[in-house]
Amino acid sequence: MSKPKVLISDALSPAAVQIFRDRGxxxxxxxxxxxDKDKLADIIGDYDGLAIRSATKATAKIIERAKRLKVIGRAGIGVDNVEIPAATAKGIIVMNTPFGNSITTAEHAITLMLALAREIPQADASTQAGKWEKNRFMGVEITGKTLGVVGCGNIGSIVCDRAQGLRMKVIGFDPFLTEERARDLGVEKVELDELLKRADFITLHTPLTDKTRNIIDAAAIAKTKKGVRIINCARGGLVDEQALLEALNSKHVAGAALDVFAEEPATSNALFGHPGVICTPHLGASTTEAQENVALQIAEQMSDYLLTGAISNAINFPSITAEEAPKLKPFIALAEKLGSFAGQLTESSIAKIQITYEGHVAEMKTKALTSAVLAGLLRPMLGEVNVVSAPVIAKERGMIVDEVLRAGESDYESLITVAVTTEHQERAVSGTVYADGKPRLVDIKGIRVDAEFGKSMIYVTNEDKPGFIGKFASLLGDAKINIATFHLGRVAAGGDAIALVEIDGAVPADLVAKIQALPQVKQAKALAF
Known part of the structure; x- marks a missing residue:
């Protein structure tokens, strides 16, 4: 049997190259x-594996030419440079190293905070210019100040720990942070508005999603105390750069330190040159140790997969063996969609997730299925979550995850039920896979339904009273929305009811508000799968 062949098209350390060779x-x-994307496209067909950093773009065109490719390994966390749907369609595993940069990025945030407090870059430039402006650079102490940490995941929790070592008071906002986990971190859990109001320094450690885009905008800045300092080492786009500039000019914000920008490479930016701003060129993960760690880690992971079939830290597939894959695949799709359904409806802190497997599915590798549920559940809020990182992220946030296995007690050959407990309520949703291999919703909050997961759906809970369906359908008609499928269910006549409607095209935001305003409606949500 010939040796598997890996192409390394970016700069990886010699030690990582040697790991591949030592493993055979x-x-x-x-x-x-x-x-050189053209040359890469010309030769990619000869390789079983492709190891990259950020310079290589694994586009659909490259992937199409990759006739033998089984795995793409990204040394680092971000996989924006890999077209994952194209890779998945060809059965190519995409791996990353999600936790190799955490300490380095956290240290960079702390470094920028200290530099901001004492105006280090500005003082350095002045002194080296021979000015000796000792009275100009009047900084502030860190000790006793309040640090607001937005996002208390892997990196954010390290920042919390280091800040407490600097004798700061740490408050944290994270919808998935439980009170118990907050106590373990020594962090006071607060809502975003309170964090904005109280913090002397604000540091961002959250992914960029639709919910977090411009989380620090003009309205958020207006809620902060005068003299606040803002640090962003997470993602460009979390801070509205124009709003920040105006707040710096008005002196409401005393300073800002940014490692990431809305557009990168940031060769020009409205904030550049402002005396209250410190900028670095996306250096969060740039230390010798971090670069070495992720290179060695990706070499080990890719070698394991190519030589033994073991999968770890895969973006587009759970950790399962080749023998298990055919049986599990439709149930993985069901599990992720059930999680996504619950996640898109959940807006408060999750305390517990209970996943019940009944019938044949209870005899399968439920760990992979649970990972898929958690990935679907967490992705609407956290963005970059995969089936491997999801259990770690859930554990970091102190969520209790219970698996319950039962022999066939339901009307279905296999049934998966996902029950999510938040601070305010419990919500359960169940699904199965029919003989056609398609995942189906069969129960929502105790109400029987039978619905496929559509690409774009509207979910409504309402009182079962005459007139609702007519008004609801009229709103869709007025908005020129075409209905693909329409599912209704209720607990009892006149009681709670639900409508689940699949539509053609995206759901306009103003339509959801109009549906919510109907007299009988309790909740209206746009869902995407």
């Missing part, structure tokens, strides 16, 4: 090839 993998090390 043939390596073609061309660290500058990633910049």
């Amino acid at each position: 993998v043939e390596v073609d090390f061309q660290p500058n090839l990633g910049k």
Whole structure:
């Protein structure tokens, strides 16, 4: 049997190259090839694995030419440079190293905070220019100040720990942070508005999603105390840069330190040159140790997969064996969609998730299915979550995850039920896979339904009273929305009811508000699968 062959098209450390060779993998090390996409496309067909950093763009065109490729390994967390749907369609595993950069990024945030407090870059430039402006650079102490941490996941929790070592008071906002986990971190859990009001320094450690885009905008800045300092080492787009500039000019914000920008590479930016701003070129993960760690980690993971079939830290597939895959695949799709359904309806802190497997599915590898549920559940809020990282993220946030296995007690050959407990309520949703292999919703909050997961759906809970369906359908008609499927269910006549409607095209935001305003409606949500 011939050795698997890996192409390394970006700069990986010699030690990582050696790991491949020591494990029995043939390596073609061309660290500058990633910049030449045409040449990469010409030769990619000869390789079983592709190891990259950020310079190589694994586009659909490249992937289409990759006839033998089984795995793409990204040394680092971000996989924006890989077209994952194209890779998935070809059965190519996409791996990353989600936790190798955490300490380095957290340290960069702390470093920027200290530099901001004492105006270090500005003082350095002035002193080296021979000015000796000792009275100009009047900084502030860190000790005793309140640090507001937005996002208390892997990196955010390290920042919390380091800040407490600096004798700061740490408050944290994270919808998925439980009170118990907050106590473990020594952090006071608060809502975003309270964090904005109380913090002397605000540091961002959250992914960029629709919910977090411009989380620090003009309205948020207006709620902060005068003299606040803002640090962003997470993602460009979390801060409205124009609003920040105006707040700096008005002196409401005393300073800002940014490692990430809405557009990168940021060769020009409205904030550049402002005396209250410190900028670095996305250095969060740039230390010798972090670069070495992720390179060694991706070499080990790719070698494991190519030589033994073991999968770890995969973006587009759970950790399962080749024998288990065919049986599990439709149930993984069901599990992720059930999680996504619950996640899109959940807006408060999750305390507990109970996943019940009944019938044949209870005999399968439920760990992979639970990972899929959690990935679907967490992704609407956290963005970059995959079936491997989801259990770790849930554990970091102190969520209790229970699996219950039962012999066939339901009307279905296999049934998965996902029950989510938040601070305010419990919500359960059940689904199965029919003989056609398609996932189906069969129960929502105790109300029987029978619905496929549509790409774009509207979910409504309402009182079962005459007139609702007519008014609801009229709103859709007025908005020129075409209905694909329409499912109704109720507990009892006149009681709670639900409507689940699949539509063609996206759901306009103003339509949801109009549906919510109907007299009988308790909740209206747009869902996407």
